[in-house]
Amino acid sequence: MHIIDAISEWVGKIASFILVLMIGVIIWNVVMRYVFHSAAAWPQMSTCGKLSVAYVILGAAYTLRTGAHTNIDILYRHFPLRMRGIVDLVTSVLFFLFCIALLWGAVDSGLNEHFSFRLFLPPYWPVGLIAPIGLSLFLLQGLAKFVRDLVIAITKKELA
Numbered sequence: 065m066h067i068i069d070a071i072s073e074w075v076g077k078i079a080s081f082i083l084v085l086m087i088g089v090i091i092w093n094v095v096m097r098y099v100f101h102s103a104a105a106w107p108q109m110s111t112c113g114k115l116s117v118a119y120v121i122l123g124a125a126y127t128l129r130t131g132a133h134t135n136i137d138i139l140y141r142h143f144p145l146r147m148r149g150i151v152d153l154v155t156s157v158l159f160f161l162f163c164i165a166l167l168w169g170a171v172d173s174g175l176n177e178h179f180s181f182r183l184f185l186p187p188y189w190p191v192g193l194i195a196p197i198g199l200s201l202f203l204l205q206g207l208a209k210f211v212r213d214l215v216i217a218i219t220k221k222e223l224a
Contacts (some may be wrong), residue, residue, distance in 0.1 A: 065208040065223070069129055072205045075198075076126020082119040086112050114191050121198035125205040149216030156210050163203045170195035 093108040122211055140148060174192030212223050 065211060068204045068208045072125035072129040072201060075201055076123050076129070079119055079122035079126070082115050086115045086119070089115065117191050118194045118198075121195050124198060124203075125128070125201040128209060130203045145216055146220045149213045152213040153210065153217055156206065156213065160203070160207050160210075163176070163199065163206060167196060167199040169204065170199055174188065 087113050089108050089112045093112075096102040096108070102211065131207060140151065170192075174189075215221070
C-alpha cells in the first residue's frame with residue numbers, strides 16, 4: 065500500500081504542473097488574438113480542454129489518497145471509527161463499479177479514437193493513453209483505501 069500511495073503522490077504532484085501548461089496555452093491564445101490579431105483560437109482551446117482532462121484523471125488517485133474528494137459527512141463524521149470503516153467498505157462497491165466502467169470506456173474510446181484523423185486539431189492519443197493510466201492508478205488507490213477500511217472495520221484501528 066505504501067508503494068501505491070507513493071505512486072499516487074508522485075503522479076499527482078507531477079500532474080499539478082499541467083495547470084502551468086494550461087495557463088501557458090491560455091496566455092498564448094490571448095497574445096495571439098489580441099496582439100497579433102490571429103483568429104484561430106479553437107486549436108489552443110481544444111488543447112487546453114485535453115490538458116484539463118489529463119489533469120483531472122491523473123490527479124484523481126492523489127485526491128483520493130489525500131481524502132480531498134467531496135463527501136457528504138453530516139452524519140458520517142459523528143460515526144465511531146469502526147462504523148466509518150464499514151460505511152466506506154459498503155460504498156467502495158459503488159466506487160469499484162464506477163471506476164471499472166470508466167476504465168472500460170477509456171480503453172474503448174482510446175482504441176477507437178487513436179486511429180481517427182482530425183484535421184487542425186491536436187491529436188487525441190495522449191489523452192487516450194493517459195486516461196487508462198490515470199484511472200488504473202485511481203483504481204489501485206481505491207484498493208489501498210479498501211484494505212485500510214477493512215482493517216479499521218475489523219480491528220477498530222487505523223493503519224499508519
